[in-house]
Amino acid sequence: MITERDKFLKSMEALIRKSGSKDTRWEGTMKDYLVLVAENPKIAQAAPARIYEMISSKGTTELLESEKLPHYEDLVRYKFFSSEIFGIDESLHDLVRFFRAGANRTETGKRILILVGPVSSGKSTIASMLRSGLELEQTPIYSIRDCPIHEEPLHLVPHSLRPEFENLLGIKIEGDLCPVCKCKLEADSQCGSEVAHYTWENMPVVRIMISERDRVGIGTFQPSDPKNQDISELIGHVDLGKITKYGEAHPLGYKFDGEIEISNRGLIEYIEILKCDIKFHYVLITVAQEQLIKAPGFPQIYIDTVIVSHTNQTEFDKFKAAKENEALHDRMYPILIPYNLRIRDEVAIYRKLTERSEFKGKVHIAPLTFETASMFAVLTRLVPSSLCPELFKKARYYDGQVIMEKEKDPVDVKKMRLEGREKAEGMSGISPRFVTNALNIALGAATEGTGCINPVDIIRALNHQFQHHIGFSDEEKSRYLELLKGEKGSALSEYRTEARREVNRVFLYAYEDQAQALFDNYMKNATAFCLKRKTIDPVTQEEQEPDEKLMRSIEEMIGISEIAKREFRQGLFVFKSDALDRGDQFSFTTYLPLQEAVEKKLMADLKNIVSLTLADKNIRDPKTLKRKEDALSKLVEKGYCPVCANNLLHFVGEMLRKEE
Numbered sequence: 001m002i003t004e005r006d007k008f009l010k011s012m013e014a015l016i017r018k019s020g021s022k023d024t025r026w027e028g029t030m031k032d033y034l035v036l037v038a039e040n041p042k043i044a045q046a047a048p049a050r051i052y053e054m055i056s057s058k059g060t061t062e063l064l065e066s067e068k069l070p071h072y073e074d075l076v077r078y079k080f081f082s083s084e085i086f087g088i089d090e091s092l093h094d095l096v097r098f099f100r101a102g103a104n105r106t107e108t109g110k111r112i113l114i115l116v117g118p119v120s121s122g123k124s125t126i127a128s129m130l131r132s133g134l135e136l137e138q139t140p141i142y143s144i145r146d147c148p149i150h151e152e153p154l155h156l157v158p159h160s161l162r163p164e165f166e167n168l169l170g171i172k173i174e175g176d177l178c179p180v181c182k183c184k185l186e187a188d189s190q191c192g193s194e195v196a197h198y199t200w201e202n203m204p205v206v207r208i209m210i211s212e213r214d215r216v217g218i219g220t221f222q223p224s225d226p227k228n229q230d231i232s233e234l235i236g237h238v239d240l241g242k243i244t245k246y247g248e249a250h251p252l253g254y255k256f257d258g259e260i261e262i263s264n265r266g267l268i269e270y271i272e273i274l275k276c277d278i279k280f281h282y283v284l285i286t287v288a289q290e291q292l293i294k295a296p297g298f299p300q301i302y303i304d305t306v307i308v309s310h311t312n313q314t315e316f317d318k319f320k321a322a323k324e325n326e327a328l329h330d331r332m333y334p335i336l337i338p339y340n341l342r343i344r345d346e347v348a349i350y351r352k353l354t355e356r357s358e359f360k361g362k363v364h365i366a367p368l369t370f371e372t373a374s375m376f377a378v379l380t381r382l383v384p385s386s387l388c389p390e391l392f393k394k395a396r397y398y399d400g401q402v403i404m405e406k407e408k409d410p411v412d413v414k415k416m417r418l419e420g421r422e423k424a425e426g427m428s429g430i431s432p433r434f435v436t437n438a439l440n441i442a443l444g445a446a447t448e449g450t451g452c453i454n455p456v457d458i459i460r461a462l463n464h465q466f467q468h469h470i471g472f473s474d475e476e477k478s479r480y481l482e483l484l485k486g487e488k489g490s491a492l493s494e495y496r497t498e499a500r501r502e503v504n505r506v507f508l509y510a511y512e513d514q515a516q517a518l519f520d521n522y523m524k525n526a527t528a529f530c531l532k533r534k535t536i537d538p539v540t541q542e543e544q545e546p547d548e549k550l551m552r553s554i555e556e557m558i559g560i561s562e563i564a565k566r567e568f569r570q571g572l573f574v575f576k577s578d579a580l581d582r583g584d585q586f587s588f589t590t591y592l593p594l595q596e597a598v599e600k601k602l603m604a605d606l607k608n609i610v611s612l613t614l615a616d617k618n619i620r621d622p623k624t625l626k627r628k629e630d631a632l633s634k635l636v637e638k639g640y641c642p643v644c645a646n647n648l649l650h651f652v653g654e655m656l657r658k659e660e
């Protein structure tokens, strides 16, 4: 018989299963643990290897050959980072190389990793991904139970047995017991009756979970008031409550809870390293190089952690220049984290940040908005190159939008990027944070206004943002403003070009009838020209000479010179007569060169048509009205909302009106 209780138990179990909850508890003896290691040696890997594995096991994506610079022939994109960090594949590659070196215990890997970059280039984001990556790592990790530094149980293996165990397990056993575990194992008189006596092989071992909140495996160290900050923050301190009981230099009278100690098995993030007092650096360098720390009164303690520090460019330059730091220079391993230089990746940053903001789903973001902001950000980061003097073009080259401008003498993008690297390209300029701040202001305004933002709004917000930013020199500021809204080569002028192109395209689409009309008009005149006749003006019915201006304007579109025009027109005339003789139609798509010319002319002419359509606020002519409506609905198909579509048409209309 099924009782109510059974029913409840069944439902409960189902719900628990559904929640994906997994019991991760494991407790056993050292002997049990050795069996686990024999089955899966990865559970005993050292911190750098664990981090390396954590990144590489997520997989990689291949990159195009054309994207690889010298020394980066094996460049790949690591999926571990690719949902968060965009456009700085080389830096991430350097980083993974460093962890690999650490995993292999080479000298390179024994230095302090220091991420160097301009403000808001993603340094903290990278460090935080490593931290949360460790927390989520699937490979289990174990420690001696109640060890204050949750140390690797293999430290229990007596030195005399290590070679044999290393052989058996196929791994290297490094490190020695911490003072607390050592005391428990030896149960020396000092430790007294409080501590149970263990033999090495029956010491209790537990599975641990790396957790920043629980202070297991992840430490952080940050500069604060130098007068109050002392080394105990890193290496722990005497436990005043217990010292009377145990006496000085007793393991049970000491708190091994410094940031380095808790970071054992994982990583310690050393924030703004160069703002810290130099005495802290030495402690960390010893950890990096010898994997040891010295707590007062105790023998050295073995620590297995990765030090990830970061600093901004300005501090780093100061540090490099200071003579007294020389000894430190070659103990640090700097990795440059520059700003991204690709427009599409910058767009991805703003999209990511907006997706995560309170504005998500509340504001419509018109096409080209992020692109315009990104163009601006990238422009400020680029250094001029003789290979491509115009920055906006360089930005498009880097973005892969322009592959080759001229058939002859194509710009060598790789060469340009290398030259850029030499000139520290990407190490200065406008930060994503600056742009995001402007973006947030614009988004905030939109929630109270139209509910949309467009490129003009973001340009305005960026412009405004310069009044609320400290830290740019006057020179920088005027350079940036020029790149934002200058007449030529700025984000604004590039947007103008793009906007016009966008509008042209939608009009052209709605323009087949116009194309046909233009074609007919051309044919009428060209035919008259070939037959040496006059044409009749449709309005006045007067005879007039063929419209030379109109014909030339079309022919010029496909490069037909004054000398060649007669031949072209006659060829066309023959082509048309032939077609008609055969009973074929002769429309504007029949003769390709002419079609191309007509379309190009239309594009250029569209200026007038578009102005006409756009200038008229109260369109009454049904044809014009339809044209505008078609254009609008085409824009909506492209991701504009009706408001933004109208704004775009208005923007381009104004632009054209001013040009007249």
Ligand SMILES: Nc1ncnc2c1ncn2[C@@H]1O[C@H](COP(=O)(O)OP(=O)(O)OP(=O)(O)O)[C@@H](O)[C@H]1O
Residues within 6 Å of the ligand: 084, 085, 086, 087, 088, 117, 118, 119, 120, 121, 122, 123, 124, 125, 126, 311, 312, 339, 340, 349, 353, 432, 433
């Ligand atoms: N290349 C990038 N890809 C994705 N997001 C980025 C990139 N660069 C910066 N960001 C974003 O910009 C913001 C600022 O980055 P973060 O705080 O990591 O920079 P930081 O280098 O630590 O800056 P600071 O020097 O000011 O401490 C974050 O939201 C981050 O996600």
Ligand SMILES: [Mg+2]
Residues within 6 Å of the ligand: 123, 124, 125
């Ligand atoms: Mg930071």
Ligand SMILES: [Zn+2]
Residues within 6 Å of the ligand: 144, 147, 148, 149, 150, 151, 177, 178, 179, 180, 181, 182
């Ligand atoms: Zn221990």
Ligand SMILES: [Zn+2]
Residues within 6 Å of the ligand: 364, 365, 366, 451, 452, 453, 640, 641, 642, 643, 644, 645
């Ligand atoms: Zn909109």
